[in-house]
Amino acid sequence: MKTSYKPAIHFNHVNYSVEGRPILNTIMGSFPEGKITTLVGPSGAGKTTLLKLCNGLLSSDSGEIYIKDKMISSYEPVELRRLVGMALQSAPMINGTVMKNLSLPLELQGKQLPEDEAKELLHDVGLDEEFLSRNIRDLSGGQRQKVSIARTLVNRPQILLLDEITSSLDRTSLQEIEELIVKINRKYNTTIIWITHNLQQALTIGNYTWVMMDGEVIETGKSDLLKSPVNDKVKRFVKGEVE
């Protein structure tokens, strides 16, 4: 992506395969710092794999990934995952209360999350403080996603990876999450990389967009590219002809 912005993440000829089957092919490009970049493309395009490479849940077979100008391999895994937070599509929770889930990132470091900080986090994601004592079983899909995002924010990540976090939400929850992500981006200058199937969302929320298909980045640029794509495959995808 040609941009004057400083890259938060940069890919240089990155490849990844599973049992000899290529999943990502020669990925090149950058995600600009402090901006929202959306990843769109049909299922199986390699979008989730790309995110997992960024926070070190997977490692590439070849090529280099730079996070904040440093080779990804130069980070300790734990340090990298705190710097690059990730909210998973299924928003997995540990059994217990919202407070227990919010405390998890600090508990893993042997620390306690002060209640005031937990309340502030809930406030940030638009949930009332009385949610702290709620059992996660009693939360709706939208509320779970909000707790999942708040939990990721506990580590104060500079880069936030979001994997289809709105795919199963109703319209109201979807709008709330969109507003929340924009708020986080502006308040903390967090770089956001967001996988979405919702092209309207990519257009309105994202500053930049990557279109991925079959493990390759087909087209990148400002999100407006989705209105008038150059590539034929992307044109068909935007028209809904490629699932």
Next chain:
Amino acid sequence: MSFLTLSITLIFVLIPIILSKTLRLDLEKDTIIATIRSIIQLLAVGYILKFVFDTESLVYIFLMVALMIGVATHNAQKKGASIRGITWKVGITLVFVEVLTQSILIGFNIIPATAQYIISISGMVVGNSMVLSILFLNRFTAEVETHQDETELILSLGGTPKQAIHTQLMNAIKASMIPTIESQKTVGLVQLPGMMSGQIIAGADPVQAVQFQLLVMFLLLTTAAVTSVMLGFLSYPTLFNERMQLLRGK
């Protein structure tokens, strides 16, 4: 018991075969193979034991126990094929459990250090440890598979592999130990243990038989706990690489 009387007991094999045939369970072949194998294996072991007991040679005792551990390891490792180096992990666990239990038993003079005692008790310890290993590996691989999201969640939040797998590991250890603990709760009320029944039938004093049975039951509690905990802590690190990533068919 004469061989003629023993052959009449084959009626108890015929019943499941008839049931399997009638209900089309397709278990006739397996039942017949299991019966033939048990006859050959037990008769062979009977003669071997008689020979070893007569000679009282430490070399033969060692070889017998090594054979038990070898076969048990081979059998149990199949259930953990997805875990790297599972054969030596199961092997080390079985050897450790055997050495620990025999050291306590012989060290505290609970049993005399003779072939008759060492081999019989080793059979129970190694056999139980093998079953525990199979139970543990079955449950642990299933837990890891079904809770991948939770494992990745902890890793993605900056947790270590040990933290990421902790719940699954503890669940598997607990689940594999429960049958041993539960069966001991009802022992004597519901079932009379095989070893005790055998001793009583053979004419031993029931109180003496109970004392030995208690010894075996306490022994099996330690066997169960040590096997699942040790195998668990040996197994989980191989599910991750040095970059703290969960390994999956890569």
